[in-house]
Amino acid sequence: MQAIIYREYGSADVLQLSDVSRPIPNADQVLINVYVTALNAADWRLMTGKPLPLRFMTGLFKPKQSMLGTDIAGIIEAVGRNVTQFKVGDAVLGNIWGSGASGLSQYICVPEHMLVLKPANVSFEQAAATPMAAVTALQGLRQGHIAAGQNVLIYGASGGAGTFAVQLAKHFGATVTAVASAAKHELMRSLGADQVLDYAKDDFASNGQRYDLILGVNGYRSIFSYKRSLTPKGRYVMLGGDMSQIFQALALGKLLSIGSTKQLSNLTAKTNQADLAKMSFLLANGDIKAVIDRSYPLAEAPAAMRYLQAGHAKGKILIKLHAEQAVEQRG
Structure with a gap:
């Protein structure tokens, strides 16, 4: 072979x-x-x-x-x-x-x-x-305590895990803001994103909006920008990104969460047959693609x-x- x-x-x-x-x-x-x-x-x-x-x-x-x-x-x-x-x-x-x-x-x-x-x-x-992208997105949302009615920001939303995260967050009843390049905004809207920001022009950290959950999926933003953009009890979960984003989540996430109602963490995704079966079910039903x-x-x-x-x-x-x-x- x-x-x-x-x-x-x-x-x-x-x-x-x-x-x-x-x-x-x-x-x-x-x-x-x-x-x-x-x-x-x-x-x-x-x-x-x-x-x-x-x-x-x-x-x-x-x-x-x-x-x-x-x-x-x-x-x-x-x-x-x-x-x-x-x-x-x-x-x-x-x-x-x-x-x-x-x-x-x-x-x-x-x-x-x-x-x-x-x-x-x-x-x-x-x-x-x-399998990997959808289950990673699911586990990241779960670690962030996803719930209906939340405002969710997905930074780097146009890659594999990001596209699933947008759809799953909508499936769970959240209002979703997707951050991606301008060329991918139509795709983001087709997946259900309620608002789309251009990472090159729109600064989510200074627009006054606050989010109950932020997923850092791709690209790089400072962990301090993520923390500043959370609601008082909001959560940031790093799923990936460039090495600076990964390093900051690993080195500073727990430290910046001490004494704060805002929680910052990184996800270690794990293979899980039950989660994979759930994603297969949602695929078959047309809830995600x-x-x-x-x-x-x-x-x-x-x-x-x-x-x-x-x-x-x-x-x-x-x-x-x-x-x-x-x-x-x-x-």
Whole structure:
């Protein structure tokens, strides 16, 4: 089978299309014929080995694992003897982070608890684009104590997690302000945002508005600006962004929350089958949708990674491991 592998840290040039052995599932795994994989910011960080402290987990001088890709959708080809939730022929989606498998390979073996059934009315593309981004958005909103009637600000709302956060906040009954580039304002409104701000021109921290919950998803604003823009009992949750935003949340979030009714924290998203099943249900009902910017064949994964790193994507970037016709016929 074919897979994208990398044996050293670096730019997308380190990614190589290679022939590798097809895996065999153990007793607690399923074998999946992967149709579609979605890229996430975690993929390019693993590829580059940055920030450097990440290498204490992934390999100090070279990656311990040679494959990337966490969000997948495909068909189960075989099941181990202890598997109870799925059978051969089931269409599934999942977040395989931590499994040791790679979504950028045509076949993978993973534990069943990382998967849920793909709804029949949901495409493989929509299914693959959902797991990590949607569950991260859900867990961030939950950590921020999302509730109906709240005013919610989502900074960096046009990426994968941001587009889901806008939709989920509306689903929970909040009034949503999305911050994104001017070119993405129409998209934000189509997802339900009540107000859209241009990050290059509109300063949310000085417009007098206060928010019950702020999600920092992408880009960078000072943690002090976020705190100043919260209501007296408001919460800020950092889901991602550039390294300055991440560092400030990790280093200062707890400190700035001491003695304050305003709480500032960072989210450590976790794979969770129940949360993934909830997102699959909302997809099937049409309550949320994955925003897909563009798709690439497996051989063009380096080009897809370069586009992801550029930071201008509207929603998700997909890698298709099979011909379009084959995906449609078996979907």
